[in-house]
Structure formats: structure tokens, C-alpha cells
Amino acid sequence: MAQHRIGLIGLGMAVTPHAKSLMDLSDRVRVAGAFARSAARRQAFAERFPFPVVDGLEALLADRTVDAVMILTPPDTHLDLVRRCAAAGKHILLEKPLEVTTARAEQLVAACREAGVTLGLVLQHRFRPAALRFAAMQREGAIGALVSASASIRLWRPQSYYDEPGRGTLARDGGGVLITQGIHTLDLLQSLAGPVAEVTGYALTSAVHRMETEDLACAALRFESGALGTLEATTAAFPGFPERIEITGTAASATLLGVDLHVQHADGRVTELRPGGGGGTGADPMAFPHDYHRSVLADFLDALDHNRPPAASGAEALRVHYLVDALLESARTGRPCRVRTLPTTV
Template sequence: MAEKLGIGIIGLGMASLPHARALLALRDRIEALHAFSPSRERRDAFAAAHGLPTTDTIEAIFNDRRVDAVLVLTPPNTHLEIVQMAAAAGKHVLLEKPIEVSVDRAEQLVDVADAAGIILGMVLQNRFRPAALKLKTIIEQDRLGQLVQVSARTNYWRPQSYYDEPGRGTLARDGGGVLLTQAIHNLDLMVSLVGMPETVTGFVSTSPVHIMEGEDVAAATMRFPNGALGSITATTCAFPGQADAIEITGVAGSATLAGTHLTVRSHDGSNIDFEGADAGSGSGADPMEFSSQAHQALIEDFADAVARCRKPVACGRDVLAVHNLIAAIIESHGLPIQLKHGLSPRS
């Protein structure tokens, strides 16, 4: 690999904005060599906005030896095919969430990357928000003690115009609605902090607020291996939108992570109020209304993983856990489902 990591961008839709900003901030160690979209209009708009080179063929990316890795920002149902192309070309992959539209296709994709020996990172940037990193350290230091209860809440707002885009919120293109598209960020962060529950019971529905195929309301209860209980709620009906929230209760204290703010209250009086420097949440009508700081940290971690031949913090195989959790919520219909592919929870 050259001194700079050579990147090719595939997909120039809405999700490309924070990535482009992050890559420009990291230009001293990462070089964006190509940016591809089949749409000339999107290529021209992207080049005008960010000054990065574009290409009208995906082959230009996979055939360029200077490209070490690809950043894939296309709809979920295209991910498996693109990762297969990347694996054949020996390119590492940083993949926008979700992995794919179903657990089966997600597992196939991860297996393809593993078999080819390429690094597969996932764009789940909430793990890199300063307040989330601080909470992770607090948990690792066992300052909350044994887990008692946890809740994850994603109360977003999306107007009908958001779902009027062809394919959005459908099973065929997106794999579903609020859980796999929006709440996956908060659920992935929850799992990375406290581990996987062993049992989940969930309900999903499509409300009168939206005309769409996938779910826009979801609720679930969880039981963790140590007996701790938890709850999950997710919606895109909550006007005007609220920041993601995770609440964790332990035998020694409790923590609330609400967007960029962390509050910790401990039995011994060692309280914490921490505000992260990143701004915005994307919880409202504009999904891109947030800072690119977390994206920058995630891309830096991916570049370091490639340079050091290690797993990125959010790697494909680990992220299969949250895919299984989401699938279980959708499939349970109020009946408990025993989960697999769990991460080790805190005792």
C-alpha cells in the first residue's frame, strides 16, 4: 500500500456528503482517487461541491492499482454484488450500513470478504462520538457495575417525501424500514456497549403517518444472559425528531447517553456531565443534519486497520450481531426469540 490510502467511492447519493467532508479533512493520509455514480447529474454535483475526481465507470475503480479500498455508499440490495467485485480485485471495503437486506445476504457478504482476506469495515459512526467513547470507557472500567437494565430509543421524524423516493423503505431495496435504516446505529452502539441480549420479543407496524412497505414503528423487550432486562423503541413518526438515547442502569450507577450528551450518576457521588463536540443528530426532516466528526474518526480507524492489517472497530462480522437482533424483533410477532451470533455481554 502507498503512503496514502487510495480510496474509490461508489455511490454519490445523500450519504456521500459527510464522507466527502471527512475525506477532505483527512487528505494528508487518504486520497480519494475516483468517485462513481451511474448518474452524470450526481457526478457533476459531487465534483462541484467537493472538488474530488469522478468516473463514469465502476471498472475504473477496481482496475486502478492505486485504489487500496472502496467506500460503498449504494443502496443495501447492491452491497453483496459490489463486495464480490471488490474481493475479486483485492480491494478492502468500508461499507455503509446495513450490511445487506437480509441476514442471509449479510452473512454471505461477510463470508466473501473473509475468504478473500480483505478488511470489511462498517459505517456505524455513532460508536465514534466522543460521548459514546467516554461511556464505553466507563463501562469497561466497571464503574456502573453489573448490568440491571438497558433501553435504546430512536425517535426520529421523516416526512412522507422521504419515503416517496423510489425504493426507500421497501423490502427489496432497503430490507425494511426504521430498524435497519435508522435505529441500526443506536442498536449497534447498544450492543457494542453491553453485549447482545439472549432473548427478544418484538412488534413492528406501519403507522398511518407514512405510506411505505417497511415498518415505521417498532418496540421490543430484551432479557440479557445475566437476567438484566431491556427495551427498544424506534420510529420515524416522532415529529420533529429527537436524538438517539441509550440508558444503562447498573448496581453501582446509571448512565444516559442522549445524542452528544452523556450523564452518569454513581452511588459513590462521582457524577459526570459530558457534552461532545460533535453537533446534530439527523433525527429530523433533514437526515444529513449532523457533524462529519464521527465519520472522520471512523474513516481514520479504517485506514489504520488497513495499514496495520487489523480489524476495524466496526467490522463486518461483529456487526452481524445487530442484524440478528433486528431480524429477531421483526420475526418474533410477540413470541420470544432466542438469539444467535451474540457478543459477550457484561456480567
Template sequence: MSDKPMARLALIGLGMATKPHLEGLDELRGRVDVSGVFNRTRAKAEAVQDRFGFPVFDSLDAVAADPGTDGVIIATPPNQRAEIVAMMARAGKHVLMEKPIERTLTGAQDMVALCEAAGVTLGIVFQHRFRAGALRLRQLLAEGALGELALARAEIPWWRGQDYYEVPGRGTLARDGGGVLISQAIHVLDLMLSLTGPAQTVQALTATTRMHRMETEDFATAGIRFANGAVGSVVATTATYPGGQESIVLDGTLGTATLQGGTLSVVWRDGRTESVGESAGTGGGADPMAFPCDWHRDLIEDFARAISTGGAPAIPGREALRVHALIDAMVRSGASGAQVTVEAV
């Protein structure tokens, strides 16, 4: 077996969300190399260099021009990504990007199309799919162990203090593209859709509660009809103190599966039960990064393997458009008060 790393990746952007990326890359040494890191504030990059030993790039142009860089992990705020993705795609660099793809569904579709036209792999960071409980639930569904899906329920009772939204641009349309739906709930909604299949129609209510002063929503709820005939509901908020674990409950004709945080519990109608997973933090409380790096590590390794083999990553950009379409429909329905159709992507 070759000792050569599967890929050499550069990390662009060193904000709060990059902590598990850096720790995951550190654990992947030998399997995935880091060609360097880049941040507009060089002091942040140098601090990462001091801690992890990763080289520092002087500019985005240097990243794009580096022949030893196979791909990039982009972890900048959403409003900074389009130009970076275009530059890296033109240079033939594969792209692994933090969620969301872009601030709007149209912007996300354009980004996916750009990478497809350039012939580069685009993967999206939805690390919740790599939890042990989620992997087991997907296997059970593939085997038909729960029977036909009848009902899906997703709840995200998270907390963010006002100080979180005092950071310039956070929770705004201009920088983030929205509030709780596109910044926090998107992870759980993507995981739900990866299990249920696409949503067809949505009836939603969105609001900003008295807990926060912010431009966009900190509360959203919706009834959903899925393409496969199942129905479901979503409740998502960052206004529930002190914050709790998110959950997805799938009710099938043969049993019910509850995925809470990283733990899966299954109760079959014949009396059998099963429990799988870990009880790690999920970032639902005041510390958004209170979770391990394992899921990011496995996702990055999967992306590197896709580059090495020429295959598709576990979460390709086009598949990730489904959650953007659902969020777009929820926002439109919340604004109009009417039931809306989820755009087919």
C-alpha cells in the first residue's frame, strides 16, 4: 500500500468554524497533507502555524497557483465565497466548502454549476451525516427495516446569546443569507433530507423573538409534505436557553427511530430495540463549537479519497442543493403565510 497522502489541501479562512477542521487535519497527517493556510488577517494564520506547523500562504493567488495543492477547504463567511470558488475552480482546485453553499438558492445553484463546468469536485461540510447514529439509521432505512416512512419530525432547540449576534454581519441577509435556518438548522435539515428524500411542499411560520435583536429569523416552524408521500414537521430556534440537543424522529410502519444528538434509538413494533452512537456535544448551547472533530475528520478524509480516486464525495454540491431549496421554501412561506412548492433541484 502506498504511503503517499490521498490529497494535499489548503485551508482558506480561519474563523470560529475552522477549529474542528484544523483538529481533524492534524489527526489525518499522513493520509491528508496540508499545503498551507490563508487568512486575510495574517496573525491568525501565523497562530495556526505556531500550533499545528501548517505553512502560511501570502495570498489567494498563491494558493491558486500552487502546483502542490490539490484542493481547498473554504471556511469564509458566505458572502466571501463566490469569488474564491471561481478563482480556485479556474485553477483546477477541488473545493470542500463550509455550509451554506451561498446565501440564496440561486447563488448556491450558480456555485454548483460553476464547479461542474470547471470539472472540479465540490463537496459541502454537513458533518452530522458522519455521526455513528446517522450512519446506522441510513443503513436501516436502506434495508427497509423501519418499513414505509410515514412521519418525520425535526427539532432544533438551540441557544445563542445576543453577544453572538453582535458580531458584525452575523444573522444578516448581506453576510449570512438569513438566520437560524441557513446558519444553524441547515445541518439537521440536510441530515433529515438525506434520510427522507426531498421535500415537496411547505407551510411555514418564521419570526424574530424578543430574545434577540437581529435582522433575520431566530425561530422557524413548518409542516412538510415529502415527495415519497410522508409528512413531517420542523421546529428550529436559537432562542431556547440554555439550548438542547437537536433531534430527528422517523416513524415508519415497522418501527420508530429517534436520532438525538449523536445517539440513535430504535423501537420496532415487534418489541425489539436498538441503541447506537455517542453522547458528544453538538454545539446547541452557548458554545457553538462544543463538539468533537471526529465528524469533520471523517468528512475531510472522504473528500480527499474522492480526489484521489476520481469518485464523488459523500456530500456533493448538487445533492446539498436540496436543503437550500427547502430553506428557500420555508422563508418564502413564512413571508407569505401560504403553502409553497419546494423548487426541484
């Protein structure tokens, strides 16, 4: 496999697991340069990691030996950066979510498609060993036909988290718990249970937080398969609990609790996987191992090497945007709302 040269754009809170992953995969990828607009952030990054920093984005875009970039900046900056990088012929691994509105997210995905570059999203819950094991069991028919699928996302963020400028706002983040924290579990849920077709939901800002967007949402779900389920998502559940996905099939019932898997088969067998790790559910959102970020990066590099879409592609990320939009629309109107399907051009 060829060694890729990559540019790193954005050196804030989210950079640490990505930098560690790049170090682990140094046989496959080399950092050509790391950029942030803030000189202080560039200096702090250079003191922690053995990668070169650059003081201008154009240097990375103009370097023809750089074939890919990782964009780790706030959501409201994504469309402009992706357009510039795609126009320069760079493949893109992008931190979630795609953008602050679905319209901008669709423009972003279209920009990559039209430029012929690969777009991958950092949706690392797909790469937890328990999720991979369950997906393999599904493919083997061990779960049977889907009957129901539900998710519970009960996280904790103190008010100080939302006091940081831009946090939990529509302008910078694009929303609250659903698109910022819940996106990982919503992506995993739909990757395992299939797209949601219709949702009836409620969403609000609880008495726990002072913020513009929702920190509490719940919904009834109807999947395209006809299966039913529920969703609960909040950042007001002190001290924070592992995310939970429960799936019932005709041959088994399964629970994904954080990084653990428990499957009760109809024939009496039990399948369990408890690898340990996890975290990030409490006051420190970065308190987790970087293993799953490394798997996201490895899958992205595999996609480039084998000319295939990444597991978490732009199209897969759009599915979450469509689900969140429908839930919030249902909350506003008090009526069930259909979830948009992916356009044929994606």
C-alpha cells in the first residue's frame, strides 16, 4: 500500500485522538503539515506531537504530494474548507457533523462528488468491536428479521461546557444533543437497523442548562423495514451513562451498552463481548481511548487504496441529518414527520 501524505486542519479540542491515530499509522500515512489560524494553537500542538506545522492553509492545498486532509474545525467552517480542499483535489476525512444545516451539508457532499474526491466522516462508534461483531452476526443471519430497535443516549455536560462561545448554538454547532453528541449513536443505530422512515418526537432545553438548542429529546421511530423503536437523548443526565442500543430480532435480542455487547439467542445461547474502554459520557467529552478514531482513519486509508467509499461516508452522515431534522420538525408541529430519503445523486 502506498504511503499517503495528509494535511491536518484544525488543532483544537478534537485533535488529540486523531494525532495519536496518525502516530500509530505512521507506516501508512505521513503528516505533511498541521494548520490552525491561531499561532498559540499551532505552538501548543507542535509541543505535544512530532508533526510539522504550517502558518497558512494554501501551502497544504498547493502541495501536490498531499493527497488528503483531515478537517477538525467547528461545523460552521466545514462547507468553505471542504470546497477549497476538494477543488485542490484532496480527499477529505471530516469531523462530524457535516455542517450546521442540512442544506449546507448537501452542498458539501455535492462538492466532493463533483470534484471526484473521497469524503469520510469521523463517526467512530461504528468501529467499536462490539458494533462490528453485532454487524457480522446480522450478516450471518444470527439475529433474524428486525422486530424493534431503540437507543438511549444519557450523557452529562456541565453548564461550563455550554458557556464556551458557540457551544450548543445553531450558528456554530448546528444544534444541540442530537446533532452534536447523539449523532454517533444515531449513525450506529441506522447502520445496524436500517433507515428510519417516520418519527414522532419531542425536544426541549431542560432546566439543567442555559443554551439555545435542545439538551433533551425523545421520539417514537418507525423504520423502513416496518420495525418500531424509541429514542432518548440528553446531556442533562448526571454523571453520564454509556449509550445503549437495544435490538430485537426474530432469532435473538441484543444490547450494545457502551463498548459491550450481550446477545441472547432464541435457542438459549448467549454471546458476549466486553473489551473494556469507552468513556466521554461525562463532564470531559474527550475522556476516551483513541482506538476507534484509529479505525476510522485506517478505513479511510483503505477506501483510498481500494477506490471504495469509506464505511462512514457523506451519504451515511446525511441520513442522520435527515433523521434529526424530522424529529425536530415533529417536535415543533406536534405531528409525525416523514424522514427524507437519500437523493439518487448522493
